[in-house]
Amino acid sequence: MHSIKIFCKPVNTAVANIIASTVRKVHSCNMDLKQVVDILEMLAPVKHAENWDNVGLLVEPSRPHQVNIIMLTNDLTEVVMEECINKKVDLLISYHPPIFTPIKTLIGAVWKQRILVKAIENRIAIYSPHTAWDAVPGGVNDWLVSGLGEVLFSKPVINDQYSTESAADLLDESKQSESKSIGPGRICKLLFSTPLENLVKKIKTHLSISNVRVAFGKGCCLQSPVQTIALCAGSGSSVLQGVAADVYITGEMSHHQVLDAVSCGTTVVLCEHSNTERGYLPIFKDKLQSNLNCKNVQIVVSQKDSEPLVVH
Numbered sequence: 001m002h003s004i005k006i007f008c009k010p011v012n013t014a015v016a017n018i019i020a021s022t023v024r025k026v027h028s029c030n031m032d033l034k035q036v037v038d039i040l041e042m043l044a045p046v047k048h049a050e051n052w053d054n055v056g057l058l059v060e061p062s063r064p065h066q067v068n069i070i071m072l073t074n075d076l077t078e079v080v081m082e083e084c085i086n087k088k089v090d091l092l093i094s095y096h097p098p099i100f101t102p103i104k105t106l107i108g109a110v111w112k113q114r115i116l117v118k119a120i121e122n123r124i125a126i127y128s129p130h131t132a133w134d135a136v137p138g139g140v141n142d143w144l145v146s147g148l149g150e151v152l153f154s155k156p157v158i159n160d161q162y163s164t165e166s167a168a169d170l171l172d173e174s175k176q177s178e179s180k181s182i183g184p185g186r187i188c189k190l191l192f193s194t195p196l197e198n199l200v201k202k203i204k205t206h207l208s209i210s211n212v213r214v215a216f217g218k219g220c221c222l223q224s225p226v227q228t229i230a231l232c233a234g235s236g237s238s239v240l241q242g243v244a245a246d247v248y249i250t251g252e253m254s255h256h257q258v259l260d261a262v263s264c265g266t267t268v269v270l271c272e273h274s275n276t277e278r279g280y281l282p283i284f285k286d287k288l289q290s291n292l293n294c295k296n297v298q299i300v301v302s303q304k305d306s307e308p309l310v311v312h
Helices: 013-027 032-045 080-088 110-120 131-135 140-145 167-176 196-207 255-263 279-290
Strands: 056-059 069-073 090-092 123-130 151-155 186-195 213-215 227-234 247-252 267-270 300-301
Touching: 032 056, 032 123, 032 279, 056 110, 069 080, 069 279, 080 090, 080 110, 080 123, 110 279, 131 140, 131 227, 140 151, 140 186, 140 227, 140 279, 186 196, 196 227, 196 247, 196 267, 213 255, 255 267, 279 300
Parallel strands: 069 090, 069 300, 090 123, 227 247, 247 267
Antiparallel strands: 056 123, 151 186, 186 227, 213 267
16 A cells, blocks of 8 residues: 655745634634723713713723623622633723722732732723613613512602602602603602512512611511612612602611611611622623624623622
8 A cells, every 4th residue: 555645835924824813813703992892882871970980991901902801890809800810801891990089109009009000911901880880771770670579660860859759749750751761779669569578588589698787767667568669779878868768779878877768767778789789790791792793702790709798
């Protein structure tokens, strides 16, 4: 049996690089950072964020910057940044802005600054939507409302416009005028009243938590009927203050703000700050994925991000 030898002419290096590049383009896909930011702006325009907030693209690596892997997190901590580095993330979307107050240095002695240095060293872009996500329809606050059961209507809380209204007045207004759909917090009316105890169970199930803190409004108990609810993700005291409702739902309020609410007959349910926000990340992941031009861009939710306060 005769052996057959095949002789191949060496391929020019430049040609080989072109072929390899073409193969990579066929089997992979990425997007320019600006393209992704434009989509983020479309889904939750930063113009809807609160004036005091710091949202949008906060860290931009030198151009060009291609995005293959996106990670979503509620808080940008050091363990989350290490997770980003290990997973070779190109863009981190952090709900809470890691840059909020002015920064005068970038040094290793300050943990937030250490994170930013690592992001820059590893070419990880950082984007924060924060209160823009809270304000838009289908955002964080609407996600919170979706866990309450059947809702007759839900409106943003804007400029304390409902602070002196009874539940009946609120319902009448909802029939008489078209409410705005963009703004902080939500005030809603359930289709049917429910005992406070049932509402608390729904909240815990929706947020996947075992405990909440409850301050009963004057004259209220677990069996008290609830129909009007005002809520705000995170720290909602400034948004909810003075709003007439059977129950406030938020992450945290100060001791004296709680006392003010219960003295008016409003029960306060506190779920811890980020518990009222983190559950929205998988919802947004699906929204973002369906709007990306390139379906091969991978979006992951951080596995290291967690509520720092736990019950022992």
